[in-house]
Amino acid sequence: MTEKPIISARDLSVHFTLRGGALFSKQTLKAVEGVNLDIPKGSFFGLVGESGSGKTTLGRAFLKALKITRGEARFDDGEVDYDLVTLPKDKLRDYRKRAQLIFQDPYAALSPRMTVRDIIAEPLEVMGLTSSREETDERVREIAAKCRLNLEHLRRFPHAFSGGQRQRISIARALVSNPRFVVADESVAALDVSIQADILNLLKDLQKELGLTYLFISHDLSVVAHICDHVAVMYLGRLVETAPTRELFAAPRHPYTKALLSAIPSLDPDNKGDAQKLEGEIPSPTNPPSGCKFHTRCPYAIDICKSVEPELTHSGMEHDVACHRWEELAEA
Amino acid sequence: MTLLTVDNLTLQFDTDEGRITAVDGVSFEVNAGEVLGLVGESGSGKSVTAKSLMKLNPGNAIYTPESKITLSLEDETVDVLSLKTNKSLRIVRGGAVSMIFQEPMASFAPAITIGDQMVEQLVLHKKITKKEAKAISVDMLDRVGISDAAKRFNQYAFELSGGMRQRAMIAMALSTNPKLLIADEPTTALDVTIQAQVIDLMKDLVAEFNMGIIFITHDLGVIAQTADKVAVMYLGKIIEYGSVRDVIRTPIHPYTQGLINAIPKLDDLDAELTPVAGDIPSPLERPSGCVFHTRCPVAEPVCSQQVPDMTAFDANHTAACLVAARERSAA
DSSP states (O other): OOSOOSEEEEEEEEEEEEEOSSTTOEEEEEEEEEEEEEEOTTOEEEEEOOTTSSHHHHHHHHTTOSOOOEEEEEEEOSSOEEETTTOOHHHHHHHHHHEEEEOSOTTTSSOTTSOHHHHHHHHHHHHTOOSSHHHHHHHHHHHHHHTTOOGGGGGSOGGGSOHHHHHHHHHHHHHTTOOSEEEEESTTTTSOHHHHHHHHHHHHHHHHHHTOEEEEEESOHHHHHHHOSEEEEEETTEEEEEEEHHHHHHSOOSHHHHHHHHTSOOSSTTOOOOSOOOOSOOOOTTSOOSSSTTTTTOTTOOHHHHHSOOOOEEEETTEEEOOTTHHHHHHO | OEEEEEEEEEEEEEETTEEEEEEEEEEEEEETTOEEEEEOOTTSSHHHHHHHTTTOSOTTEEEOTTOEEEEEOSSOEEEGGGOOSHHHHTIIIIISEEEEOSOHHHHSOTTSOHHHHHHHHHHHHSSOOHHHHHHHHHHHHHHTTOTTHHHHHTSOGGGSOHHHHHHHHHHHHHTTOOSEEEEESTTTTSOHHHHHHHHHHHHHHHHHHTOEEEEEESOHHHHHHHOSEEEEEETTEEEEEEEHHHHHHSOOSHHHHHHHHHSOOTTOTTSOOOOOSSOOOOGGGOOSSSTTTTTOTTOOGGGGTSOOOOEEEETTEEEOOHHHHHHHHHO
């Protein structure tokens, strides 16, 4: 990669303090721990993991919607270069314009008491990006058309729309400030399959047209395989593997990635997806296992896995994996 | 042996905005030891159909007189829709028919232990003491793979993880030895690795107890891995019905074909994702003729006028499409 990544993180950690069971006792929940990640400009970057893996927290940390506990995070879109940890308040407003979020549930994300036009226009008004109502209206119409919304719909209220149309409204709202970086957090998870494909195609088209970089957070590996060009896999707050999509799906290296892939139910009734069914469940993040966080469920765990946490290391072109035994396992 | 026969089930709801047809002339059968998959998108009527089997639909539900649901048990035949009193309904509400719900957290009472809830329903359905019921419950929890079952018995739903709760739900549903199990999106709220475990568990249980299962889901991959037969629903109608291999490999109805094309497949990453055009119509504006004609890529003028019947395309494969039926008779 010659170009600088739009987002880069070094040793990024987000911890939450929880009040424990006993009076005055406190627990630390390490939602994201020691993440090193570069998101190339113009990429469709997938972030996958099960619930509790910290993928949403990481996405929100990049949007500066959460306090970063430790480490570095930078945003560089070619126009501005921001240190996200120390970003001063007066720059934050500009950053909000450049980095946006598309939510999961299009039913909960839209205010039922605002018209579609007002919902899409609100970010412009709050950020003071337009100077007149005419300018706002024009910008709203422009983005609505790009998101394939019927302009007659702008005067209606969200309840009149189906799930797919609502998600197009949320996308228009997120893109109205002309952001460079968009976090899409499970943005198709609540939609039916027939509609899901439509929204995925729209996201892809908008990326080309507007030159966007996406961080696409999802638990659905088959969706990620189709739409993303890079993928990072998280488990209990750690990155366990990152690679270009094709590489990751053709030759997964981390045992967790392999297990995730083999757990996807195949459409072929005779392909029983044999392989590696994982035992047990993801441990509680307030009390994570020692060493490699995955060793409690890993079929290949040996002694070292229980005591030493593996680092994310290069295993090939742009393919990083955090596993003590990936080389042995790749040969086997 | 046929366990359940649903014949011409039509169900309407009286609402402020008018009468809505939620289920329209649905017929299917479930045999003992067989898994029927009921697939469809939101609003297709799959959950309402399942709830009819236990008469769990709200008071404004109207079943047409032609609708018939028959449960054939060893010692009796039950006409489900004619059951009126709560006492007589017990046979389909936890007795011979049990249900597993999508969201296990919402289905357990939060302030009563898992064990007490299991014992309560057992004592209600079987003539046994609380002590016997406890023994059965602990044994059942153990069989669905919950470690330390005796301890879990005394815990509350919030103390269990998502996968554990779904297992407890399954244990509770199976403890009364039902003949028919209705599973409404039982794995949708679970992570894939846990989903795989629950699917395996359910398959083992069908074999062990020789139950019939109705498995409701929107995920065709899950259906392919669990079901023997599948019924595809759209706007309250079954539009295709057949063995899981036939329906998934050689879908006949344009909607089933569209649904399969819209799924991202892992073995072909270059394939374009083709959405089914348009949106599901509102139940208040049910299309005339074939309910799918507003979104159908091969619709002809006749499709908006004539309601297609289910036509047999193969020994165990039927579909309701005028265009496909004509092409078949021409061939």
